[in-house]
Amino acid sequence: MNPSLFERLRRIAADVLEVTPGQITESVSSETMETWDSVHHLNLVLALEQEFHLQFEPEEIDDMTSIPSVLAVLDRKLQPPSR
Amino acid sequence: MNPSDVREKIEHLISRGDASAASSLLGELWRSEPTASAASFVVQRFEKIRSHLNLVSYRLAILRSFTVEPVIPFLRAAGFLAGIDLQVQLSDFNAYVQEMVDPASRLYAFSPDAVILAVQTRDLDPALWCGSLPAEAEPAVVDRFIAPLRQWMQAVRRNTPAHLIVHNFEPPPFPGAGLLDAQTGAGQRAAILQINRELQALCLEQPNVYVLDYEALVSRHGYRSWHDERKWLTVRLPIAAPHLNDLAKEWLRFLHPLTGKVAKLLVVDLDNTLWKGIIGEDGLHGIRLGVEYPGAAFQELQRVLLDLHARGILLAICSKNNFDDAMEAIEKHPGMLLRAHHFAAMRINWRDKSQNLREIATELNLGTDAVAFLDDNPTERQQMRAELPEVMVLDLPNDPMEFARTLREYPAFERLSLSREDQERGTMYQAQRVRQALQNGTTSREEFFRSLEQEAEIAALSGATLPRIAQLINKTNQFNLTTRRYSEQQLLEMSRAPGWNCFSIAVRDRFGDNGLVGAAIAHFQQADHPICEIDTFLLSCRVIGRTVETAFLWFLADHARSRGARRLQGWFLPTKKNAPARDFYSSHGMTKASENGGASLWTLDLSASNLSCPDWIRLRVVPGDNL
Numbered sequence A: 001m002n003p004s005l006f007e008r009l010r011r012i013a014a015d016v017l018e019v020t021p022g023q024i025t026e027s028v029s030s031e032t033m034e035t036w037d038s039v040h041h042l043n044l045v046l047a048l049e050q051e052f053h054l055q056f057e058p059e060e061i062d063d064m065t066s067i068p069s070v071l072a073v074l075d076r077k078l079q080p081p082s083r
Numbered sequence B: 001m002n003p004s005d006v007r008e009k010i011e012h013l014i015s016r017g018d019a020s021a022a023s024s025l026l027g028e029l030w031r032s033e034p035t036a037s038a039a040s041f042v043v044q045r046f047e048k049i050r051s052h053l054n055l056v057s058y059r060l061a062i063l064r065s066f067t068v069e070p071v072i073p074f075l076r077a078a079g080f081l082a083g084i085d086l087q088v089q090l091s092d093f094n095a096y097v098q099e100m101v102d103p104a105s106r107l108y109a110f111s112p113d114a115v116i117l118a119v120q121t122r123d124l125d126p127a128l129w130c131g132s133l134p135a136e137a138e139p140a141v142v143d144r145f146i147a148p149l150r151q152w153m154q155a156v157r158r159n160t161p162a163h164l165i166v167h168n169f170e171p172p173p174f175p176g177a178g179l180l181d182a183q184t185g186a187g188q189r190a191a192i193l194q195i196n197r198e199l200q201a202l203c204l205e206q207p208n209v210y211v212l213d214y215e216a217l218v219s220r221h222g223y224r225s226w227h228d229e230r231k232w233l234t235v236r237l238p239i240a241a242p243h244l245n246d247l248a249k250e251w252l253r254f255l256h257p258l259t260g261k262v263a264k265l266l267v268v269d270l271d272n273t274l275w276k277g278i279i280g281e282d283g284l285h286g287i288r289l290g291v292e293y294p295g296a297a298f299q300e301l302q303r304v305l306l307d308l309h310a311r312g313i314l315l316a317i318c319s320k321n322n323f324d325d326a327m328e329a330i331e332k333h334p335g336m337l338l339r340a341h342h343f344a345a346m347r348i349n350w351r352d353k354s355q356n357l358r359e360i361a362t363e364l365n366l367g368t369d370a371v372a373f374l375d376d377n378p379t380e381r382q383q384m385r386a387e388l389p390e391v392m393v394l395d396l397p398n399d400p401m402e403f404a405r406t407l408r409e410y411p412a413f414e415r416l417s418l419s420r421e422d423q424e425r426g427t428m429y430q431a432q433r434v435r436q437a438l439q440n441g442t443t444s445r446e447e448f449f450r451s452l453e454q455e456a457e458i459a460a461l462s463g464a465t466l467p468r469i470a471q472l473i474n475k476t477n478q479f480n481l482t483t484r485r486y487s488e489q490q491l492l493e494m495s496r497a498p499g500w501n502c503f504s505i506a507v508r509d510r511f512g513d514n515g516l517v518g519a520a521i522a523h524f525q526q527a528d529h530p531i532c533e534i535d536t537f538l539l540s541c542r543v544i545g546r547t548v549e550t551a552f553l554w555f556l557a558d559h560a561r562s563r564g565a566r567r568l569q570g571w572f573l574p575t576k577k578n579a580p581a582r583d584f585y586s587s588h589g590m591t592k593a594s595e596n597g598g599a600s601l602w603t604l605d606l607s608a609s610n611l612s613c614p615d616w617i618r619l620r621v622v623p624g625d626n627l
Helices: A003-017 A038-052 A058-063 A067-078 B003-016 B019-032 B036-052 B069-081 B096-101 B126-130 B135-159 B180-184 B188-205 B214-221 B229-235 B241-259 B295-310 B323-332 B353-363 B378-387 B400-409 B420-427 B445-452 B466-475 B488-496 B548-562
Strands: B056-064 B084-090 B114-118 B163-167 B209-212 B265-268 B314-320 B343-349 B371-374 B454-460 B500-509 B512-524 B531-539 B567-572 B591-596 B599-605 B617-622
Touching (some): A003 A067, A003 B003, A003 B036, A038 A067, A038 B036, A038 B069, A038 B241, A058 A067, A058 B229, B003 B019, B003 B036, B019 B036, B019 B069, B036 B069, B036 B241, B056 B096, B069 B084, B069 B241, B084 B241, B096 B135, B114 B241, B126 B188, B135 B163, B135 B188, B163 B241, B180 B188, B188 B209, B209 B241, B214 B241, B265 B295, B295 B400, B323 B343, B353 B371, B353 B378, B454 B548, B466 B512, B466 B531, B488 B500, B512 B548, B531 B548, B548 B567, B548 B617
Parallel strands (some): B056 B084, B056 B114, B114 B163, B163 B209, B265 B314, B314 B343, B454 B617
Antiparallel strands (some): B454 B500, B500 B512, B512 B531, B567 B599, B591 B599
């Protein structure tokens, strides 16, 4: 796991999902967190797109339903392209 | 402070019960980080402290045909920071019609203060958005579009006194007919622009109904940048993430005048705000202000201030300066668009700015919460925020080229109507210059010249114009009869010597101010042989061929004649670059008196000459300042 990436995600997810950064852990998902509904999901996606200056594919957005899966997608997208 | 530390500090202030400190730190956070995640944070924290703050609460209903949920945190965050506690109700998805026409709908049960109708062209009339239309169908298409809108707006008016803000309609980026769309005059774009015109008329039929120019908003940011096709196709959100805040800001521009959160007075600083430089150190001739870089950015800012003035917003000066230095610049600098009479009050001294601002507000009978403050210095702004948190402090960016835009975007200067008094105040100053394209119908050269509406101002050398004249004399190569170079010091001495006169010419036309564009030096030879010789005559290329040169030459002839000269003469000294000036004297009726190598001396008999000033140029002659 990329620790600095996790810290940034933590702050943004806490802002958008209306919880404290401490509550954003690797076990959090849209299933387990009450505030993670469809509106907040869209807000989270938009906040991440703005923060990291990128655009998610519709399939990625569908996958990003837990903190580990969001991290995985972010990590992949932020990798420099392989030669 | 990093984003996490600011958040922790805010949480700490809230837990301590210090609502006003938390509020001002939330403002700092929002200004440094106006993002989706910060918006969400700011809204949640304000919800905790709002009962301790003096906020106007306002109920806003949004009827929409697309996803606007992610815009709401931006809107509410900026609202809280402007002192507006917004309660927002969104219509059910695409249920906006039922909500308007059904008197028992959620919309009316909410008893909104204002209603926004945000419907897209493509939702209201997919056929108009998608396809090319047959040319003869345009009026029918427009009617089909406008008729239901009229009914809905009437229904809203019957059921609620709330203000109604209606988005107008954007044309598709690529019309179905391609290039043909613009050729027929009856294509998709034409139809939608017609719809927007009729919508505007419709809004005037009812009280408290306003158009939000969505078409212009999208254009301002650029269609491609504004739209996100993927989000549209997947979640019905047509707007790209970076522009969500721009829609929120556009809504807020209406909410400021609707909630009375407006600035009635703008207090401005002088040095590095109205001009570049420090008047007390750089002096009248050292500060930069004019049509050229870098002074142009400051002149542009002054233009915005003139616009605000025309809107009935009072202007005042609050500057740390010696009064006389500042006033000299305000009254004498040729680049100033604002003069002393534009300012309702002035405090030019070395005292604390918040104290000065308080005095100005009292003098003008205004509360400090109706005052906005413009200063390039972040320290002064910070101090003002600390001393008088209710004052609207504008955050000027570091780049002066951005000053004007910042001011134009500031929502507290918006008005939804102008009182007669405002308008009368406004008509005194023609702030907006007409910048229309030239009519195609100009058939003759004379008509073309007339259509330019040129105004020329000829002035004797003055301290304010000296640097620019020296600059022109030393860099003008093309339209320059003698290409003699003089330093500022030489010019100064020359203008003080008997028999020597130095003049400048400034030109403006309907397209704008060209600034100081030419210079001439006249020299009267022996008193008993009254001959006036043109030592120097030059004009910047940007005004050549528009008969300004004729007006300038006529002025010299007239000046010479009034001083008793019988003859005006001048050399043409050829260089590699001054061919454009070669025929100038001969084409103005002057005759060649002698030749020396390539150089030629031309002369004009002042008693017989019929040289005249073109009557399409309004010429003004102003005296210098007796250097």
